[in-house]
Amino acid sequence: MIDMTLTPAHYKSDVKPVWCPGCGDFGVLNALAKALAKLALRPEDVAVVSGIGCSSRIPAYTSAYGFHGVHGRALAVGTGLKVARPDLTVVVTGGDGDGYSIGGNHFLHACRRNVDLTYIVMDNRVYGMTKGQPSPTTEADWTSKLMPQGTGLGEIKPMAIALAAGANFIARGFTGDPNGLADLIVSAVEHPGFSFVEVLSPCVTFRPEQREWKKMVRGHALAPAADSVEAATRIFADDGMNLGVLYAGTRRPFAPPIGRAQRTPTDLERRFAL
Amino acid sequence: MIDMTLTPAHYKSDVKPVWCPGCGDFGVLNALAKALAKLALRPEDVAVVSGIGCSSRIPAYTSAYGFHGVHGRALAVGTGLKVARPDLTVVVTGGDGDGYSIGGNHFLHACRRNVDLTYIVMDNRVYGMTKGQPSPTTEADWTSKLMPQGTGLGEIKPMAIALAAGANFIARGFTGDPNGLADLIVSAVEHPGFSFVEVLSPCVTFRPEQREWKKMVRGHALAPAADSVEAATRIFADDGMNLGVLYAGTRRPFAPPIGRAQRTPTDLERRFAL
Amino acid sequence: MTNPSNSAATSVAIALAGSGGAGIMTAGNMLLEAAASAGYYALMTRSSGPQIRGGEAAAMLRIATHPVECMPAGFDLLAAVDWENVHRFGAEIPLGAGGLVLGDEAEGAPPAVFTASGAAIAALPLAAIARGIPGGRPNMVLLGLVGALLGLPEDAMHEAVSRTLGKRPAALEPSLAALAAGRSAAGSLQPFTPLAPPPGSAAGRWLITGNEAAGLGALQGGVRFVAAYPITPATEMLEWLSPSLESVGGVLVQAEDELASINMAIGASYGGVPSLTATSGPGLALMLESLGLAVASETPIVVVDIMRVGPSTGIPTKSEQGDLDIALHGLHGDAPHLVLAPNGVGDALATTQWAVTLAESLQCPAIVLSDQFLGQARAVIDRPAAGASPAARDVAAAAAEGDAPYRRYALTDSGISPMAIPGTAGVTYTADGLEHGERGTPSSQFTDHAAQLDKRLRKLADHDYGERWADLEGEGDLAVITFGSCTGPLREALALAYERGLAVRLVSLRLLAPAQPARLAAALAGVRKALVLEQNHSGQLLRHLKSSFDLPVPLASLRKPGGQQFNAAEILRHVVEWSAA
């Protein structure tokens, strides 16, 4: 029985966010609530899982089940949850540090494993929570206390990595466009298999210049490529500001059967009996 | 002073490999020794670093300095060593499990960081050391005790991931062609920045069918692409059997200055003196 | 033979050995199965050289009229198809003074390391006999010979070979012929004390490894989700679990690493499905941060650690009890959790099952410390007793609008708070590894921190663990305290001591954390001094007893590092010395 009167407000909790005023993550929370309302999912059938970071605080701000784990392991928690409980809608959330730095390996393998869950990364190209260090998506010349001369390293391209690792749905949204972002999240949740949504979500405190993103993004600039080769060609030439769906593939989700017992453990004892 | 009389034999130690007879890793050891001889490097100026696995046993079989670390962390050890000792030639080695499964995050970040070292992965699409479980490059339908129905997962494309993560030199070799492989290793070592050499190296014990690789590989099928977009187009369409150099980029290696002191620690005390 | 004066032995230890590809392990398994079906108890362990595959191999068996849980100090028989590199097993296969070393005539004298003890030497043309049988192989000739020497019934031998090779008729025929040829050849050897008659029929007994038993215990405890990453010597447990889980409606996921394994298991358990992962020392080390998360978020989870020699990569194929420290104290912050250890191959079932039950009811992680010896040993055992009652997680019921808000981390008297399972309406919450108040909302208040620490300690401290916390055997004013795989040889040693008139109590701790000081003190009532037996270098159990038990008796230590199991004679010698000191 699905209650069609659920509004976005139903998906928010009464816990006050610790985010700075103006933080991009507020918009992501709004978009997520809108998307869940559009999907008409009951809050108790949704689980929002995260790691550690400002962005990773999001689960407690929703009225869904939440799991706020340790830094970098959200996708592993979400994978275990979804495989064990295929009936739930699992949304994994987090930041660029959580997902691409310490959590990079799980990102690679979640793309490959293709479990039916949605991964939303709030990319602000900085470690907000620990007060402003560069992340893997930070520009080479951005200076900070820890890296006074900048990292000198090229930024990674998460969408290209997702594609190379086998992700089934790849999109980019912007927190300043909560409706567009909500639509992307809806598509991501509805798409079978692992869906990756990169969200440009400014950190107004440590990267105030990201307020300019709202002038830089190009809405609906990406439309699903025909195949991964075409998607690759596009994304390797991408400047990071094109919004929309890059790729929507048809790989079969990984969903090993669970709950279908043919035997009891006691039956298995026979294998050892002399 | 470089001793030009160094032959490949100089680069091997007297430790007897534990590898199974016919293991592809013997050919990689030979190719590495040949390459070091061609490069005319003194064994003591080379460090071979690895993780854990059959392939990761290689350091002790060379006469160079070796570091046989823990599973999955070879690239991190190699990175620290090269940054601290830029004068050394650092070759990091290992298997597909070590490098792409547990070590996947360091692989991503080594590609991005672009430290001037060479990473040789002996890919046999299996965990040899632990007696035959699937790795991230194992075909979806390959059955084993642990995965009696196969993994059901698509293989990752390490070269595509390397490209997306920013690797500066990407090539594929075959252990059955030690001369060609030695040439690739020479180019990789000579190329500034992070060089990735994927080597098809059969596990004759757990994947005897890989003996067929010698009939399947296509020598010199890859030639360096003009740019990463072209390389991406090629590698996303690649079947894994084309040998040669896919990409040779010009990104500046990460080599923070070390050893150039402007001050002594005692000078720094002044900052705190009242 | 432990019983050389009698005409028949109650226990015999045999090693089969040979170079790679000679089929030693196959022969060993057949011998074990033949002994089992003939009605004997038996135990088999294996060893092989450094080569990844195909190096020299040895199958070590003990066959007895009573349950056996360790190898003896000396082997009665070493039978090898060739001597190539077999000398490397010198330390692992000590020959008893009355022992026999049997080889192929064509191979020359056996390595001195085996014969130095004064063992008798015999040689037969094994390869030549095999060559006389088209498709025949020396390992089968040897098997027939050994079966005959031991007095194992011909049909039991026949059956063991047939069961293994039944699906390969081309191999079966010549193997049976070689077996028979070996049996006949036995007549030419000097008489060998045969086994006493079996103590009964095989019916009701099991043939199982510790790793399989642990896997079965997990399933009996209710585990239906396993995520793991292969590692020696835990892989066999996973390989058994994978298809078995599927058949009981569960699933095993091969994770990308141990960080993923433990977090996947936590995710599944958060979803309401009892979950487990298995690993060895290096993998356990990688799981510690997330084990702390399971403690703080109060998520049940079981980690089975099949200990191997450490530190670091150590010796992956050898046993050690060196992970007690990390299991007890490896989590950062104050993180109470459960640590259990099976003390025998069969006990791996009940202990793993109990670990699942405890983790589920106490909503916290449990670490099960098995080891390479227990895990890979294959043994004939009596059918294990039924385990603990199945998992019973205290689950929160759905709530309706207007009900008081759900307090996931309510400060209950027992310390246990009902846990909502996703899908349940009205009780959604966010599980958190940040310190929190009762509702789960993050808090940096000292009072909340102290209250939650108290709660998490209380639920473990106040639980009644019943009688399973330890095995207590024997009487007297001396006691030996141990855990895990040292229990088998200790039991045998104390039986021998008793025969000699020295009564010593055995205390084998199954529940290592939370410590049960009052119970242990009671078990030691009347004891004058105690010896702590363990297999590691630094005395980890000894330190645990000192730090957390405040025992009223002086403690001495008997320990050695891994790589060489204790045997009963060795322990007996030390116990006798210590008792007199």
Add this chain to the structure above:
Amino acid sequence: MTNPSNSAATSVAIALAGSGGAGIMTAGNMLLEAAASAGYYALMTRSSGPQIRGGEAAAMLRIATHPVECMPAGFDLLAAVDWENVHRFGAEIPLGAGGLVLGDEAEGAPPAVFTASGAAIAALPLAAIARGIPGGRPNMVLLGLVGALLGLPEDAMHEAVSRTLGKRPAALEPSLAALAAGRSAAGSLQPFTPLAPPPGSAAGRWLITGNEAAGLGALQGGVRFVAAYPITPATEMLEWLSPSLESVGGVLVQAEDELASINMAIGASYGGVPSLTATSGPGLALMLESLGLAVASETPIVVVDIMRVGPSTGIPTKSEQGDLDIALHGLHGDAPHLVLAPNGVGDALATTQWAVTLAESLQCPAIVLSDQFLGQARAVIDRPAAGASPAARDVAAAAAEGDAPYRRYALTDSGISPMAIPGTAGVTYTADGLEHGERGTPSSQFTDHAAQLDKRLRKLADHDYGERWADLEGEGDLAVITFGSCTGPLREALALAYERGLAVRLVSLRLLAPAQPARLAAALAGVRKALVLEQNHSGQLLRHLKSSFDLPVPLASLRKPGGQQFNAAEILRHVVEWSAA
């Protein structure tokens, strides 16, 4: 004021507070610097609300005529620019009975949590005064006021503000005007006991945080390579180290995670460059597997753990001494290593430097347990004494053809074997985490394992650690044993006890592992009973003392979890009770 009977105080505790963006931390730092340059000793700690940035903030200062290492039980003055959410600091800023709560008239009454103690209340039109100065801000008015109340010299205040704002003249002028306005407004308040005259000039003293001191100690010890991943509260140490390392010819690499950090540091150290990483509990947990590698491969390495509240993510911004267990016992297998703890802000320098020296000479990992309090506290201290002599790794010389093969893991008497540095001819070898023989070749022999375990234990056990292992103070037949940041308040408590005629010895352990039982027993000679003081829930130091020291005196425990530091009065009360018990 600790000295209300006199006309001047020797120690005053002040808290500045206000909502986010009000410039509280700036004002606090200026007050600290003014007190420092006026010739006082001082200590400042900070606290802020749950908001990531811009939430309410408090700067807690203690200014005194003698070195101070902890906050007192009660504050003398709470001065706030507004009361928005400031009540959340109620538990952290207890007001003494003779205290004063000072706020803005326009803000109404201060929160009851502060005034319940009976503190006096005063209000002034802070914001209104500030509004009267173009560009003036209430925090500067407050600062001027507080400076005047304390009797800090006007030029010291002036100078502190000028130094901070010197580069921003537009801000400097109005700030100085506001400061002056605040100073004048002080006259309207009831008299406040001013500080006694300073004990001397600032010359020779330092103003430093524990994290900076640890960083400087690392450099003094010879560290030239750091790899690390940001984590509260270790980040500031890394942020100080990054440019500092560069200036001394070293480098800091920001790693992708802690697994990479520790392995990069191991790689650099293998290359001959003394290396370090810094982290907090969750990061330390991730490093354990590779710390075991450093033990087995005998690679020197230092890990600084700035402890925060655990378990799991816990409370990242609060202090706790909860990582002693994991630091001592968190490695799998038997893995002897060093654990040290600084016991004061300044001591973080010498202790970190000593850790580097020991790690380098003993070729093993050293864990330094600092904590959030020590790390983030900023203090005026006497110039720290010179540290240990610089790192001295025993390095293998080049060998020529014909020399005996290099034995990296030679079984020397001391347990230390000369280590070849890549680039050195004739002594190439492979470092290994697999168990190995003397040359480093992997071995699964029991004898090699036992020999290398003995060697690795011996080199630590036999080293002479000299006098630095602990700080020993006082006399008497009672002792309190502690470590780390509990030492400051304990020292003060025992001084007060002594004034009252109760003599109690202080033992602050700096070297926690390897344990020094003989030295501690000697230090406790004549002691009747000892109290163990630590800040964690389960008594980790107590357990360590019980398990590894076999002390001849009965031990009692005084402990509480993190999130609230001990103060001297609290400890004194317990010590008095315990001494009488």
